[in-house]
Amino acid sequence: MAALEVEGLARHYGEREALRDVSLSLAEGQTLVVFGPNGAGKTTLLRVLATLLRPHAGRVSVLGSSLPDEAWAVRGRVGLLGHEPLLYRELTAQENLRFHARLHRVGEERVAQLLDAVAMGGRAREPLRTLSRGMVQRVAVARAVLHEPELLLLDEPHSNLDPAAVELVAPLIGRSSRRTRVICSHDPAGMLAEADLVLGLRAGRPALVAAAAEVDPEEIAELYR
Amino acid sequence: MYGKSLRALSISTVVAMALALSLVFFYAPLEAEQGFLQKIFYVHVPLSIVALCGFVIGALLAIQHLRTRDPRWDMRSYVAIHMSLIFAVGALITGSIWAKGSWGHWWVWNEPTLVSFLIVFLLYATYQPLRFAIEDPERQARYASVFAITAGAFVPLNFIAVRLSTAYVHPRVLGSTSNLPAPMALTFVVSLLAMALLYATLCKYELTAKHTRAQVRALRRRLLGDAEEARGGRARSAAPSLPPSATIGPRTSPRTAL
Amino acid sequence: MRSTVAALLRKELLVELRTLESVPGMSLFAVTTFVVFHFALNRSTVEGDLGAGILWVTLLFAAILGINRLFVADAEEGGFDGFLLAPVERTAMLVAKALTLLAYLVVLELVAIPAFALLLLGPPLGHALPGLIGVLALGDLGVAVIGTLVAALAVRTRARDLLGPLLGLPLFVPIVIGGARATSPLLTGAHNAAPAARWLLTLGLYDLVFGLIAYALFDFLLED
Numbered sequence: 001m002a003a004l005e006v007e008g009l010a011r012h013y014g015e016r017e018a019l020r021d022v023s024l025s026l027a028e029g030q031t032l033v034v035f036g037p038n039g040a041g042k043t044t045l046l047r048v049l050a051t052l053l054r055p056h057a058g059r060v061s062v063l064g065s066s067l068p069d070e071a072w073a074v075r076g077r078v079g080l081l082g083h084e085p086l087l088y089r090e091l092t093a094q095e096n097l098r099f100h101a102r103l104h105r106v107g108e109e110r111v112a113q114l115l116d117a118v119a120m121g122g123r124a125r126e127p128l129r130t131l132s133r134g135m136v137q138r139v140a141v142a143r144a145v146l147h148e149p150e151l152l153l154l155d156e157p158h159s160n161l162d163p164a165a166v167e168l169v170a171p172l173i174g175r176s177s178r179r180t181r182v183i184c185s186h187d188p189a190g191m192l193a194e195a196d197l198v199l200g201l202r203a204g205r206p207a208l209v210a211a212a213a214e215v216d217p218e219e220i221a222e223l224y225r
Numbered sequence: 226m227y228g229k230s231l232r233a234l235s236i237s238t239v240v241a242m243a244l245a246l247s248l249v250f251f252y253a254p255l256e257a258e259q260g261f262l263q264k265i266f267y268v269h270v271p272l273s274i275v276a277l278c279g280f281v282i283g284a285l286l287a288i289q290h291l292r293t294r295d296p297r298w299d300m301r302s303y304v305a306i307h308m309s310l311i312f313a314v315g316a317l318i319t320g321s322i323w324a325k326g327s328w329g330h331w332w333v334w335n336e337p338t339l340v341s342f343l344i345v346f347l348l349y350a351t352y353q354p355l356r357f358a359i360e361d362p363e364r365q366a367r368y369a370s371v372f373a374i375t376a377g378a379f380v381p382l383n384f385i386a387v388r389l390s391t392a393y394v395h396p397r398v399l400g401s402t403s404n405l406p407a408p409m410a411l412t413f414v415v416s417l418l419a420m421a422l423l424y425a426t427l428c429k430y431e432l433t434a435k436h437t438r439a440q441v442r443a444l445r446r447r448l449l450g451d452a453e454e455a456r457g458g459r460a461r462s463a464a465p466s467l468p469p470s471a472t473i474g475p476r477t478s479p480r481t482a483l
Numbered sequence: 484m485r486s487t488v489a490a491l492l493r494k495e496l497l498v499e500l501r502t503l504e505s506v507p508g509m510s511l512f513a514v515t516t517f518v519v520f521h522f523a524l525n526r527s528t529v530e531g532d533l534g535a536g537i538l539w540v541t542l543l544f545a546a547i548l549g550i551n552r553l554f555v556a557d558a559e560e561g562g563f564d565g566f567l568l569a570p571v572e573r574t575a576m577l578v579a580k581a582l583t584l585l586a587y588l589v590v591l592e593l594v595a596i597p598a599f600a601l602l603l604l605g606p607p608l609g610h611a612l613p614g615l616i617g618v619l620a621l622g623d624l625g626v627a628v629i630g631t632l633v634a635a636l637a638v639r640t641r642a643r644d645l646l647g648p649l650l651g652l653p654l655f656v657p658i659v660i661g662g663a664r665a666t667s668p669l670l671t672g673a674h675n676a677a678p679a680a681r682w683l684l685t686l687g688l689y690d691l692v693f694g695l696i697a698y699a700l701f702d703f704l705l706e707d
Contacts (some may be wrong), residue, residue: 005564013361013362013363014360014361014362014363014466015439015442015443015446015466015467038560047707050568050707051567051568052564052567052568052706053707054294054706072570075567075568075569075570076569076570078567078568080564083566084560084562084564086562086564086565087560087565088494088496088498088556088560090501090502090556090559091494091497091498091501095494095497099490099493099494100565100569102486102489102490102493103487103490103565103569104569104570105570112699114487127501143565167650210499245618263510291700291703344653344656345653347652347653348653348654350651351646351649351650351653354642354646354649355636355637355640355646358640358641358642358643358646359640359641364639364706364707367703367704368636368640368704370637371632371651371700371703371704371705372636374696374700375632375654375693375696375700378692378693378696379653379654382657382689382692383657383692384657385685386656386660386661386685386689387656387657387684388658388662389660389681390660392666419600447589447610
């Protein structure tokens with residue numbers, strides 16, 4: 001069963017088309033990397049897959065459930081790491097993660113486990129506004145994987161992370177047979193290696209859909225011109 | 226072509242208004258107490274009734290929008306409320322004139338209908354600022370629909386509450402519409418009909434204009450493509466927009482009613 | 484649903500205790516407003532209709548301060564997204580936020596009523612207190628529900644601090660009508676003062692209707 005089946009997905013923003021005619025199929029455990037200039041629709045696509053936005057046309061099936069009608073079945077099995085950390089600045093890392101744990105019906109031991117995994121154990125009891133952006137991003141990663149999602153949606157996951165931190169979060173958001181990933185990226189050099197499938201978006205339309213092995217980095221650079 | 230019924234509607238509105246006006250001035254008897262001034266009743270009360278019904282219709286259309294997510298319902302809801310607001314202003318002004326003529330004051334607090342209207346007007350006056358303050362068109366439509374439904378439910382409740390709070394020390398200034406002698410009742414009904422037709426026609430005009438403009442924009446976008454996008458597209462607006470699929474395309478039949 | 488509401492409530496109260504940005508402001512505003520009223524009316528004591536009016540207007544405007552801040556933290560930081568991604572009933576947020584606002588109002592009144600009795604109210608409040616509490620409870624429920632709905636409508640718009648009150652005040656008018664009319668006989672110092680049943684009924688009915696409406700419509704406001 002495909003983890004993701006998208007056919008003719010369209011979404012408009014008023015009279016403008018944000019996404020049009022996007023079609024792809026992604027198997028379980030595989031990674032899709034989405035490239036494209038700003039405003040191309042990468043974030044919109046991610047949010048549609050996360051059930052935060054409704055598709056306006058086309059068929060979308062995530063983890064076997066079709067959107068938007070069966071969106072409720074998908075929530076809780078998807079993890080999103082976007083531009084915003086989705087954390088409350090006045091609360092501590094521990095309080096934030098515990099809050100999300102309660103919402104997702106996850107036990108508190110998992111919170112402690114993840115805080116250690118992102119090396120935030122020592123500063124888990126300080127309000128987030130006192131932490132650096134890199135640390136906040138690490139806590140955000142923890143939030144995204146707290147409920148062990150089958151589908152991970154990552155919007156430029158390595159932003160604000162230094163190389164040591166990137167290594168730290170790799171086991172959490174890296175390639176694994178248990179999770180399917182969709183990654184939006186501006187870094188063709190780095191991310192191409194991670195991809196099984198590549199989607200290039202330009203002005204909401206798919207300019208390029210191909211298996212990673214068949215993609216020439218030059219084609220990706222072409223998107224940005 | 227959208228708007229085929231416009232001509233029929235306009236003609237019947239003109240006929241109805243002409244009939245109503247002639248009845249008001251030549252047929253309806255002069256009322257004993259208030260004399261000629263009382264004839265404003267034939268304008269004020271129909272304006273009020275049509276405005277109130279318009280607000281409720283706006284709420285019903287908004288419910289349809291939330292159920293189907295079709296932006297055309299939002300367009301209809303917007304026009305209904307927008308037009309009702311104008312009629313409500315008319316009702317307030319005519320009510321005020323009537324109050325000045327009968328009581329000597331431009332505003333009276335012990336006429337519950339007038340007071341309720343003021344509150345309803347103040348509420349619906351925030352409808353367009355609310356829409357204008359939301360940039361994402363889909364969210365704008367959705368929030369506006371939630372507002373329209375809330376406000377629509379508020380209208381009757383508000384009337385009840387204000388009615389309860391108004392002390393019946395003085396007899397009601399503007400009189401009631403029951404117990405009217407036959408000639409007055411006939412004139413009233415015709416006036417009401419004329420006002421309702423006027424409302425429907427004006428709404429239809431506005432819907433047609435918006436639809437046409439949206440079609441033009443969609444055609445331009447199709448022809449000019451990226452050049453149009455680069456010009457910045459459409460400015461921020463409180464009015465609802467129609468998505469590309471709703472205006473032109475092979476699927477859209479010319480007779481699709483708006 | 485209950486556990487979700489509990490989790491949300493916990494988060495709300497934690498944030499409020501940490502930042503103290505709503506309740507102290509609301510309470511201080513109420514007390515200051517009473518002082519302003521003294522100077523504006525040039526009176527040392529008020530009672531009956533006038534007293535009821537001043538009390539309700541002040542409470543309402545203080546409530547608006549709280550309403551303006553109700554969803555700000557979610558809109559700016561935590562983001563509704565975090566909540567929307569969770570496998571929970573979305574109406575739980577309406578319930579949690581309304582309960583939070585209700586809690587704020589109760590604390591506000593714990594400060595404002597004694598302040599009112601001290602600074603402006605002429606007749607003693609003693610015997611009328613149970614009646615007053617009943618009226619306030621019904622009024623608070625309505626303000627909490629409508630306030631939450633209006634706050635959710637206004638928070639992700641450009642003029643949020645302005646639109647909230649503009650949308651809310653007309654919707655609050657029936658609550659003011661019912662509340663002030665019911666409170667007025669309680670502020671006359673009469674020993675057997677009791678609020679008239681019709682006003683309590685009006686308040687209760689209004690609360691119920693808007694509670695149902697808010698419950699039905701709230702989910703639509705949370706989507707992106």
